[in-house]
Amino acid sequence: MSEVADKVEKLSVKDNKGQDNKGQSKKKDKKQSQQSSSPLYLEPQPAFLEERIKFFDELKAKYDAEIATREKKPIKITLKDGSVKEGTSYETSPMDIANSIGKSFAERQVISKVNGTLWDMPRPLEGDASLEFLDFEHPEGKAVFWHSSAHILGESCECHYGCHLSHGPPTDDGFFYDMSINDGTTFVNQADFGSLETIATKAIKEKQKFERLEMTKEDLLKMFHYNKYKVQFISDKIPDGTSTTVYRCGPLIDLCVGPHIPHSGRIKAFKVLKNSSSYFLGDAKNDSLQRVYGISFPDKKLMTEHLQFLKEAAERDHRKIGREQELFYFNDVSPGSAIWLPHGTRIYNTLVDTLRYEYRKRGYEEVITPNMYSTKLWETSGHWQNYKENMFSFEVEKETFGLKPMNCLSEDMRIQTDKGFLFLSEIESNWKDVNFATYDPESKSIKYSKASNFIVKDAANHQMVEFSNYDLAKADGKSGISLLVTEDHDMYVQQNPQSGEAPFSKVPARELVQKDADYGFLVVADESGSSSDAFAKTSLNSNTEVKTVGEYHGRVWCVTVPTGLIIAHRVHRGADGNITNASKPVVIGNCPGHCILFKSRERSYRELPWRVADFGVLHRNEFSGALSGLTRVRRFQQDDAHIFCTPDQIGTEIAGVFDLLKKMYDIFGFEFKMELSTRPEKYVGDIETWNAAEKKLESALDEFLGKGKWELNPGDGAFYGPKIDIMISDALRRWFQCATIQLDFQLPSRFELEYRSESNSATERPVMIHRAILGSVERMTAILTEHYKGKWPFWLSPRQILIVPVSPKYYDYAEKLKKLFNDEHFFYCDVDVSGNTLPKKVRSGQLMQYNFIFIVGAEEEENYGVNIRNRDIPEEQGKNPMVGVDSVIKSLIKLREEKRSDNKL
CATH class of the missing domain: 3.40.50.800 (Anticodon-binding domain)
Structure with a gap:
């Protein structure tokens, strides 16, 4: 009998016909404490399990035979410490190198990195390479570990339910798998968790190897013909004539780019945590699926600690405490807007009053600014061109107004592939078949894939989001966005997209921008303005073809450039008609209002520094599914303040902000750490101003914390100024970013802010310092609730x-x-x-x-x-x-x- 058949025990899965998740909730709750009545393994086994393995084995044998014919050459492997190991191409693997260092060392490593790319430990190297090993403590190692654990969970679900799997990624705190059971008529019950864990434990004891196999689109469709979700993934995300990989562990074979841990035995502790429902591709119009969440560790002690952490975190949950202490609640008539009850309002007002007291001692002047402004203001600030989809806007007397938005315009969305990064503009949930062309250095060929095939980092929210089910008009597979930026910021540029050979050359990005090259360089503007001028041509190639809004539907544009380089990039058209980059965080919601206050009359150097504070209400048009208690809301207030000063005053003002920050965080009992982000490759202002500002920030940090006690993040500042991020640690040792200090050389220029200099014969441009200590008062209240576990210190307590x-x-x-x-x-x-x-x-x-x-x-x-x-x-x-x-x-x-x-x- 096959490997799968050996596992099968007799039984059929219980059917809950005619019930959806909502309808079954009461019955489901009664069953939660009961043991599953379903046997461990489904009988008879689904036919697809054996068919899938048979097909995999056939293709794997051919693949192994082909690899065996490749020429074996001596190679040099350079380790992170600079030492060099000898090896043989297509024979020596990272695992061999790790074992040569030490067996215990090798067993601790989760994954390797070859030439900067994650690589399966048992997979042979193909040439000279730099090699690095990552253990579970490394963020990328942890993600791989949990991704592999998701496959073990998927195996358990297939064996127990006979389900059709959708997808199962790692998350920030574990992993999950989505599936359909009996065409959506059967639901996961908490009583099933024990069975899933038992099957997973058996798979772990078997030390099932993770085997990688590259397959063509045609073979993938054949392998997964039984699963409509996989068929849709393959059809939509894998262009015709291309290939991708699958991974096998035990009876499970799944569509996956990997990489994975060497074998399932590396998992020492595995637990199913919870279940919920979801929609295929996150779209409510699609099938409702069952989602099972899990967690795993390479050490049982870590599991014990984590479960205790989860228990403690649940007891501290601000939503639970807020309910019990009657602090706040939410109502569907205004989703994402907290309704503060009397006792919660006491906490809120005490926090704000405490800051107001400190402000008065430190020379801040509090102002009250409007909640809504004409879009003319937001266009000057850069919000409207880059952020209007997240703003609440409306029309008054034929003029469009917008409510003050939350802080930040996010960075360009960075699409990460296994070969580098693609950049694109606004990310929305309504794309579908956009093709992206990427260069594969191994095969020296172009590979096309759908936008939904990538994971997109949303810099504004600091989380990973997968976008799918897009409906943007189809792009020509031969054009699309053909820009690939590797980790060293070089570009692969297709010089002649019409030729069959598709030659590429590697050109530093800055060279492309700065010199008069033959490569086309196109910046795509936002949708604002009329369709005739929605795109601005700033190409180095005068023959660049520019398409306008009317020719494409959507907010990311596939624009053809004769030389093949295409960049989708957010920009801002200044008052002078020139295009200026507005892709990185630009302004906090109250910034424009404070700028027009500064400009409301002539200013003298004697008035500087001018410290202005504002507790104005801000709004962000969040998706309803993203709302979560007080930590993710649509309406909130910030302790938003700005300091307008001369360049010479920067150091003193930053030191003053540090003192306020320490005062507040000491009161709360927070530990904190600080990070300085410096000038990026693209920036505004003169380099002397940047260097002087960074030096002052470094000196202020040294004086405040001591040398070597803060972190430097080179090149990660915003294009308009260096910044300092402050992370706080709560009672559970969780880290949150609430405070930020940001120098801004850009916004004073946009608003043409000036002050009369000491000579009185000329005007000068002030520097603007953005700063927040609490951040959102709502979010800080949530953090404090959990930090104190509802046991409020007397001065802040709503019940003294x-x-x-x-x-x-x-x-x-x-x-x-x-x-x-x-x-x-x-x-x-x-x-x-x-x-x-x-x-x-x-x-x-x-x-x-x-x-x-x-x-x-x-x-x-x-x-x-x-x-x-x-x-x-x-x-x-x-x-x-x-x-x-x-x-x-x-x-x-x-x-x-x-x-x-x-x-x-």
């Missing part, structure tokens, strides 16, 4: 004091104290006059996380005192010595003013 009278006869005394605490000293104090017993009242106050519970009875009333129970001191939960009210008030005022987190009087 609960007075509990021991009987109704002491209600009046309790109410008298409440009035004193609230009205005269502005504490948040409540009285429990319910009919509950004393222990129940105390317990209720503890659950709502009151910092202090004051018990009052005969002794307390007679002596004008209270009996204190401190939330954070277990030994003070019983009866304690009475304390006088006046003494308590002094201690509470001191605790609030010092903003301590220890809750000790």
